[in-house]
Amino acid sequence: MAGLAAIFGSGAMTNSIREIEGMDVLFIIGSNTKESHPVIANRMIKAYRRGARIILADPRKVPMVKFSDLFLRIRPGTDIALLNGIAHVIVSEGLQNDDFIREKTAGFEEWKKTLESFAPEQVEQITGVPKEDIIKAGRLYGGSRKAGIFYTMGITQHSCGTDNVRAIANLATLTGNIGREHTGINPLRGQNNVQGSSDAACMPNVLPGYQRVDLPEIRQKFEAVWEASIPSAPGLTATEMMDAAVAGRIKAMYIMGENPIITDPNMHHTIKALEGLDFLVVQDIFLTETARLANVVLPAACSFEKDGTFTNTERKVQRVRKAVNPPGEARDDLSVIMEISRRLGYPMKHRSPEEVLEEYRQLWPAMGGITYARLEDRGIQWPCPTPEHPGTEYLYKDGFPKGKVNFIPVSYHPPAEVTDKEFPFILTTGRNLFQYHSGSMTRRVKTIEEHAGEPYVEINPEDSHRLGFSNGDFIKVISRRGKIRIRARITRRVSPGTVFVPMHYHEAAANVITNDALDPDVKIPEFKVCAVRIEPAA
Amino acid sequence: MVKIRIDGRSIEVPGSSTILEAARQNDIYIPTLCHHPKLTPFGGCRLCIVEIKGMPKPVASCTTQVAEGMEIATSTDAIEDIRKLVLELILSDHPNDCMVCEKTGSCTLQDLAYAYGIRENEFSGERRTYATRDGNPFIERDLEKCILCGRCVKACDEIQGVEAIDFGYRGFKSKICTTYEEDLDCEFCGQCVAVCPTGALTGKSWKLQGRPGGSLREVDTICPYCGTGCNITVHVKRNEIVRITSAEDTANEGWLCVKGRFGYKFASSPDRLTSPLIRRDGAFVEAGWDEALDYIVSQLGGIKSRHGSDAIAGLSSARCTNEENYVFQKFMRAGVGTNNVDHCARL
Numbered sequence: 084m085a086g087l088a089a090i091f092g093s094g095a096m097t098n099s100i101r102e103i104e105g106m107d108v109l110f111i112i113g114s115n116t117k118e119s120h121p122v123i124a125n126r127m128i129k130a131y132r133r134g135a136r137i138i139l140a141d142p143r144k145v146p147m148v149k150f151s152d153l154f155l156r157i158r159p160g161t162d163i164a165l166l167n168g169i170a171h172v173i174v175s176e177g178l179q180n181d182d183f184i185r186e187k188t189a190g191f192e193e194w195k196k197t198l199e200s201f202a203p204e205q206v207e208q209i210t211g212v213p214k215e216d217i218i219k220a221g222r223l224y225g226g227s228r229k230a231g232i233f234y235t236m237g238i239t240q241h242s243c244g245t246d247n248v249r250a251i252a253n254l255a256t257l258t259g260n261i262g263r264e265h266t267g268i269n270p271l272r273g274q275n276n277v278q279g280s281s282d283a284a285c286m287p288n289v290l291p292g293y294q295r296v297d298l299p300e301i302r303q304k305f306e307a308v309w310e311a312s313i314p315s316a317p318g319l320t321a322t323e324m325m326d327a328a329v330a331g332r333i334k335a336m337y338i339m340g341e342n343p344i345i346t347d348p349n350m351h352h353t354i355k356a357l358e359g360l361d362f363l364v365v366q367d368i369f370l371t372e373t374a375r376l377a378n379v380v381l382p383a384a385c386s387f388e389k390d391g392t393f394t395n396t397e398r399k400v401q402r403v404r405k406a407v408n409p410p411g412e413a414r415d416d417l418s419v420i421m422e423i424s425r426r427l428g429y430p431m432k433h434r435s436p437e438e439v440l441e442e443y444r445q446l447w448p449a450m451g452g453i454t455y456a457r458l459e460d461r462g463i464q465w466p467c468p469t470p471e472h473p474g475t476e477y478l479y480k481d482g483f484p485k486g487k488v489n490f491i492p493v494s495y496h497p498p499a500e501v502t503d504k505e506f507p508f509i510l511t512t513g514r515n516l517f518q519y520h521s522g523s524m525t526r527r528v529k530t531i532e533e534h535a536g537e538p539y540v541e542i543n544p545e546d547s548h549r550l551g552f553s554n555g556d557f558i559k560v561i562s563r564r565g566k567i568r569i570r571a572r573i574t575r576r577v578s579p580g581t582v583f584v585p586m587h588y589h590e591a592a593a594n595v596i597t598n599d600a601l602d603p604d605v606k607i608p609e610f611k612v613c614a615v616r617i618e619p620a621a
Numbered sequence: 622m623v624k625i626r627i628d629g630r631s632i633e634v635p636g637s638s639t640i641l642e643a644a645r646q647n648d649i650y651i652p653t654l655c656h657h658p659k660l661t662p663f664g665g666c667r668l669c670i671v672e673i674k675g676m677p678k679p680v681a682s683c684t685t686q687v688a689e690g691m692e693i694a695t696s697t698d699a700i701e702d703i704r705k706l707v708l709e710l711i712l713s714d715h716p717n718d719c720m721v722c723e724k725t726g727s728c729t730l731q732d733l734a735y736a737y738g739i740r741e742n743e744f745s746g747e748r749r750t751y752a753t754r755d756g757n758p759f760i761e762r763d764l765e766k767c768i769l770c771g772r773c774v775k776a777c778d779e780i781q782g783v784e785a786i787d788f789g790y791r792g793f794k795s796k797i798c799t800t801y802e803e804d805l806d807c808e809f810c811g812q813c814v815a816v817c818p819t820g821a822l823t824g825k826s827w828k829l830q831g832r833p834g835g836s837l838r839e840v841d842t843i844c845p846y847c848g849t850g851c852n853i854t855v856h857v858k859r860n861e862i863v864r865i866t867s868a869e870d871t872a873n874e875g876w877l878c879v880k881g882r883f884g885y886k887f888a889s890s891p892d893r894l895t896s897p898l899i900r901r902d903g904a905f906v907e908a909g910w911d912e913a914l915d916y917i918v919s920q921l922g923g924i925k926s927r928h929g930s931d932a933i934a935g936l937s938s939a940r941c942t943n944e945e946n947y948v949f950q951k952f953m954r955a956g957v958g959t960n961n962v963d964h965c966a967r968l
Binding site: 100101117119120121122123124125128129132149150271272273274275276277278279280281282283284285286287288290291296309311312313314316317318319320321324327328332333334335336337338339340341343346361362364367368369370374377378379380381382383385386387388389390391392393394395396397399400401402403404405406407408410411412413414415416417419420421422423424426427428429431433436439440442443461462516517519523524525527528529530531533534 | 757758759779780781782808809810825826838840841842843844845846847848849850851852855857860861862872873876877878879880881883884885886887888889890892893894895896897898899900905910913914915916917918920921922924927928930931932933934935936937938939940941942943944945946947948949950951952953954955956957958959960961962963964965
């Protein structure tokens with residue numbers, strides 16, 4: 084998201100979900116949409132059935148392949164080569180949008196030179212995608228002026244995640260496929276309110292509304308309303324916090340509704356970090372793997388038990404309404420945090436979630452026109468600066484906040500960890516349809532557990548045959564960081580040499596083995612590629 | 622736009638409309654069973670028949686396009702007799718167990734039987750009997766209640782793209798089934814359940830938990846799972862969620878996935894935390910809120926004074942609301958005095 088914000092001005096989907104139906108070309112890369120965003124996939128299928136062409140790039144034969152015209156099965160971690168290769172085709176066939184490039188962009192000529200080493204033949208060598216398909220993809224995407232790109236963590240969870248996003252942005256900029264209805268760049272957000280948490284600035288470098296904390300005039304604006312001083316130096320990201328805890332620089336952590344032991348890479352490292360703290364508070368609805376390490380656990384209300392708002396992946400703020408009371412003594416997070424703040428000597432005046440939003444919208448102009456009264460009937464998409472403003476379905480209609488968009492040269496580097504003799508397989512991780520994230524919710528739904536309650540590793544029949552085991556056998560998946568024992572699911576969904584483990588299962592947690600190498604800019608871990616070996620389990 | 626007359630009323634509608642769409646846009650009621658506004662028309666149930674001036678036989682309004690000057694009658698005696706007959710034929714092969722049926726109160730077939738006052742049935746005869754054999758944990762299939770309207774088949778294909786089910790066999794033996802009647806290979810999104818006009822398809826976890834209307838409360842909110850932000854309606858019995866549905870006029874058009882539709886029982890799980898816990902000598906002990914909060918405040922305060930504010934870090938959650946996230950970072954920055962605050966956007 085930060086990558087996208089730096090280029091265009093905002094880190095969010097530029098289109099709305101509704102617009103998918105009107106797109107002529109959809110380019111889905113690193114998104115298992117049918118399993119991770121099933122209802123968005125429904126829109127894509129509708130578009131496909133109406134004649135939209137779909138290009139799908141993924142290392143796995145994910146369910147959306149059934150609805151694609153062109154499936155580019157790439158080697159994990161080679162996205163930049165593919166994207167640059169597609170750009171190479173577009174430029175060499177003259178399919179770029181010259182008017183858009185002239186009027187709205189900068190740096191085209193210099194960037195164009197950096198594409199030279201990405202001719203389809205060379206890209207085929209790196210990505211494993213036949214050059215004919217790369218050319219087809221270039222012609223399809225480059226030939227359309229109503230094309231949308233969709234991606235998720237398959238693009239961002241790499242040590243080159245920011246560069247992957249830049250390479251995507253270059254494609255959209257090259258073709259002018261941004262800033263109009265039915266065309267844009269659409270990172271699909273994986274959690275109900277991850278957009279909202281980012282907007283509200285649970286991030287170490289910005290204040291609400293992506294306003295930089297290191298700028299004095301921004302801090303002053305917030306300090307006047309908050310009646311408190313705000314530190315100027317950006318803080319640590321989640322993954323850096325764990326390193327700082329291991330190093331003894333972080334002594335206490337307050338974790339509200341997160342389960343980093345399961346969701347962070349390199350589990351043993353996370354456990355070491357949390358165990359080394361002097362004091363850990365975990366506020367959650369269940370005694371998660373993380374909560375078990377806490378000094379104090381506070382029982383929280385779930386989203387069915389409180390009022391508030393969520394912001395979905397298309398920037399739409401929607402009302403969350405209380406349906407039932409929380410169990411026992413559990414309380415909603417808002418009142419708990421406000422009470423602790425009061426006892427620590429910083430009382431806040433908000434008497435309701437609505438009053439919190441009232442303060443929030445004063446401080447972030449894009450939310451300025453969003454009120455609970457307006458949200459009663461339907462959600463509103465930011466930016467919505469005034470109470471009369473209808474909200475914004477797609478971004479950059481009137482140009483880019485930063486003026487011209489820069490083409491950013493992006494070079495290809497292999498993933499932080501590559502295969503070798505000792506660890507000859509590539510492991511990639513993700514979600515499946517039935518379970519959700521760390522599993523703390525779905526794994527407590529009996530029906531879901533009955534159907535999809537057991538961890539598994541997907542492995543190609545060629546590999547399983549060579550290694551001599553059958554479907555359902557237990558095997559060991561071992562990386563430099565750890566090993567798990569897990570059942571083999573033999574399937575052609577994965578290519579030979581690649582294995583996939585869903586992230587949800589604590590008893591065979593993918594993140595015991597994943598690599599905690601980080602993207603240098605946004606500090607996202609490389610969940611999508613690491614080197615492993617497979618052994619039969621005794 | 623074309624001009625037509627329906628039941629003596631002159632109206633103007635787009636030329637691409639069907640008669641049924643034209644009628645509904647103008648608030649003229651025509652009963653239907655197999656028609657669904659989000660699916661392609663089928664014309665199977667024959668309840669939506671209307672008379673068109675100049676045509677010898679009634680036509681299905683869901684599959685007939687309007688034409689300039691068309692004069693349509695939606696409710697003549699002859700039409701209503703045919704509708705009643707069609708309903709009686711359907712009901713002659715339908716279990717009369719509305720009292721315990723999950724669909725009671727939201728059943729189109731029941732509503733129509735009521736509207737046409739059908740109690741006795743002169744067509745009673747052979748009945749289709751099916752044994753329940755399907756072991757999936759999500760969807761209850763009661764084929765004896767199936768009226769073969771085909772909505773589930775269309776939803777599975779047109780909306781979900783799965784094509785898990787279709788019409789099988791012929792005539793009286795027709796039924797909706799999987800290929801070669803093998804086990805259901807599906808995504809369990811429950812779109813079929815959402816569009817079923819009878820009690821043939823229901824959620825297994827709904828069973829005997831309460832029916833919409835009646836004593837259940839309905840609350841509109843947002844799905845707690847992925848970032849799509851599907852609008853859901855939560856059905857509540859006393860203090861427990863017993864069903865989740867989504868209305869057709871929402872942004873997600875009423876479609877949900879398996880997690881959104883059937884994954885709600887975590888909220889009433891016995892594993893829920895119900896009391897603050899404090900670790901003492903390596904084990905958790907239940908504590909009151911006051912005690913827990915005092916302890917937290919003294920520990921955080923102590924660490925802050927010994928090591929500085931930046932020795933403290935906070936992780937917030939994409940599970941929490943905007944308001945909670947806003948207040949959390951405000952607390953970390955203004956209350957604790959550090960920018961060490963993040964959440965799981967990268968994970």
